[in-house]
Amino acid sequence: MISGYAAWLMRWRWLVIVLTLAAVGAAASGARLLTMSSDYRIYFGPDNPQLQAYEALQNTYTKDDNVMFVLRPADGEVFAPAFLAAMRGLIEAAWKLPFATRVEGLNNFQHSYAEADDLTVRDLVPAGTAPDDAAIAEIRAVALNEPLLVDRLVAPDGRTAGVNVTVTLPQESQAETPELMAEVRALAAAFAEDYPGTRVAVIGTVPLGIAFDEAAQRDLRTLVPAMYVILLLVTVLLLRSLSGTVATLIVIGLSTAAAMGAAGWLGIKLTPASAAAPTVILTIAIADSIHVLVTMFHQMAGGADKRAAIAESLRVNFQPVFLTSVTTIIGFLSLNFGDSPPFHDLGNVTAIGVAAAWLFSIMFLPALMSVLPVRVAARDARRPTAMRTLADMVIRHHRPLLLAMTAVAVTLAAMIPRNQINDQFHSYFDDSFPFRQDVDFAADTLGGVDGLEWSLPAAGSGGISEPDYLRRLDAFAQWLGQQPHVEHVSTISDVLRRLNRNMHGDDPAYDRLPDNRELAAQYLLLFEMSLPYGLDLNNQIDVDKSASRVIARTDRVTTAQLAALDTAASAWLRANFPGAATVSATGPTPMFAYIFQRNIEGMLTGTVIALLLISATLMLALRDLKLGLISLVPNLLPAAMAFGIWAVFVAEVGLAASVITATSLGLIVDATVHFLSKYQRAQRRHGASAEDAIRYAFATVGTALWVTSAILIAGFAVMAFSDFKINAHMGLLTAMAIAAAVATDFLLLPALLLMLDRNRRRRAGRRLAPTAPAAAG
């Protein structure tokens, strides 16, 4: 059958070449449809409970993204007339940013105070005239004693200030965020010029989305070329053939182009996750070509003519290359079971690329090789002695090896629980990202870079004015303020306390919550009426005045710290706030903090299904249940060992870890398939003993396995150099899992076969005519 296919392929080789190029051209033209997403929310599936809670909250109050300018003047004091004037300029300019709906800074903070029966509400730093020393002193005193400002828009030491811009993105076009960000950067640069020496950091959800874009672009710009260079070296080294190298690079290039083009046609957005797909595809795709070419050159070196060599190579490689591609595709498709859409994209694009690589390797590549000049130096057909030595060693010491490998595997597996789950979106970006530098700077100076939000319902319309509600709200805010990591708490109760004081002639004795509902409601009505455009209370109170929003801003918190705070807050609410007993925290920080947990829920199912499908594929291919069951060990252990090693050296896992088991499974299994199929071939065809079958497997595929694994390890190790932590971790973990797989396949699997498969094989061996297994091929 395969030889018929090979003949057909040779006859129509030009047609195949031209049609393949045309098809790839058509597919790849979809790449122009690829767009960046620039929205951190893309990491959350539509069913993600944290996302849903956050969207509901935003629909009730205001749907907001933000840009926060953190400003630290060189001379170390923000309460200087010139600096305040510069900040006024920034605030005025920020109002004109696209989609800006609210701009808050020290200058336009709505300061309220009483004079006899007059209530004045005005900007804390009035526009126009420069304040004199007395005015500066007063502004400083008010600002540093105002709970709504301290630790949020001004640092307690008065050395750092913030200007927060709330934007409401229409989310109609992908260009919104980049356009906004370009103007934000221009403003920041202008400010630094306006007031030389000022460090201007820009943080918030808008820069976060842009940082995700930048991470994706960086990976595409740096990792993909690096991959090409490495794969070029590998191919030259392995094939020692110009035409072979050129053909291989063309095949992997076409596979990647077809996959990324298809991604464009499918409307897939470029995220750091899907931008990792080309790197992964390049790595995986090259193995197929190498297999086909190595066999072909080997045949030619043995004296076969080119066409015969191609036909023989196809015969030998058709099934294994198909099988390994199928298992890899299954592994990557299982990413669809997770919650995080960018990883669906990574899985699907990679699956398309791997399928394309398979097709091109068995159609386009042989056709191309048949028209390219190929010169192969006659090589001595010596057996790889290293592999033979290894085989003998493994067979001789299989019991201690089994024990040692089991001990290592069990020890490493036992380490797995030491891995702490941690997803902090800031730390996804390494120090080379301006965004990360800005976040770190802001965390060290002003604070409040992470946060949690609650929407606390009151009893019915207008219920937020009830003294009981306000008392509990205030108690919650006070309690939050005392929790570790919490730096600032925004609550409407602080506003009401201030208004109560104002309305009693600024008498400090009245610096407490109003004690009846009517009073609180009327204060709010009065205050709302006195606020300027864009500084209303709608971001804190719902339209019906039946719920209010509490925001706790924290320093950089780990998932564990956040979960502890969230749990404690929920317990507090259950115990002390009957109306809000079921409310849990939301916001970008909790969304990311729980993303591993959320993603792993689906991925567990996905991984089990992938394992079942891959094992079934393997059993079907080998037509042997027992071998299939034995293969589970070398297929599952490597991921466990990788996580064990990780626990020793890193001990912190995040989103990347939730997908590694499934994707590495599809790659790891390839080595097992090759090894077991040769082992089985020796037994079935030649009636070899288990020992001889193992020697045969080592001799025939040992080198190829070593080489392809080395390519995969090198490829994923390149990914480990990503500046984006999720991708770096994904690369490193996969490389480690593949390395562990090589060790398992070479050291543990033979020992397992000798222990578990020996008896049956002896009987089988007796039944078949004893033939020498030496004839390789």
Place this chain on the structure above:
Amino acid sequence: MTISRHALLGTALALSAVAAMPAARAGTAEDRGLAIAEEMARRDAGWGDSTVAVTMILGNREGETSTRALRIRSLEVVDADRGDKSLIVFDRPRDVGGTALLSHTHIHDADDQWLYLPALKRVKRVSSKNKSGPFVGSEFAFEDLLAHEVVKYGYKWLRDESCGEGARLRCFVVERYPKYEESGYTRHVVWIDVEEYRPLRIDYFDRKGARLKTMTLTDYRAYAPENAKTYWRAHLWDMENHQTGKTTRLAFGAYDFRTGLNDRAFTSSRLTRVR
């Protein structure tokens, strides 16, 4: 001159055959815009005083609604340097019931405002230049409700086009630029029907020049107090915020004109006795 006055909540316009139609045609686009505004004010002059009950319905993106009820009393001031006076009394929600807001608008200075809080049993003078904030949490700013004094804006006629329900009417489309600094807007675009000089729609543009809100005025009814002039009043004002998706409807009851209100009813000392 008194013609430069357009009543608080004043969208009514005089149906006046004697009105100077050529005003709407002469000169540059700016002149034409100003002439249209002056004609609007002229047609609305002379209504005296009015009382009306309003229901305010607020909605957000989640589809939640909230209702408020208030009454508005207005007094036309026939004096070049002083603006109209208004008194807003809140009835619902009950916890703000009896709260009363008295405003004296001024042409050149910040408005005077007093608020009576029944729970505090005191009148507070509110000193704030802000009138661009949301009025009781709604999508209306106080400045949207206020008298559109002609001199407080610059004008520019843009075009004439079909307008209104089913595009059955003809409108002037006029741009209006607030001249006072505290405005939340850079400009309004107003659709004014050429027959009756009634505003049918106003688009509000924020500081960055983006369209922020649209107000649609419908259910116009004509009132003819005893001076034989006709005043048009819209009874449904629908404001939609394009950026937040929030909406507010003001549903007006029937207006009472000339109910005998005078200056004394609009003084801060009378606020405590307002019912």
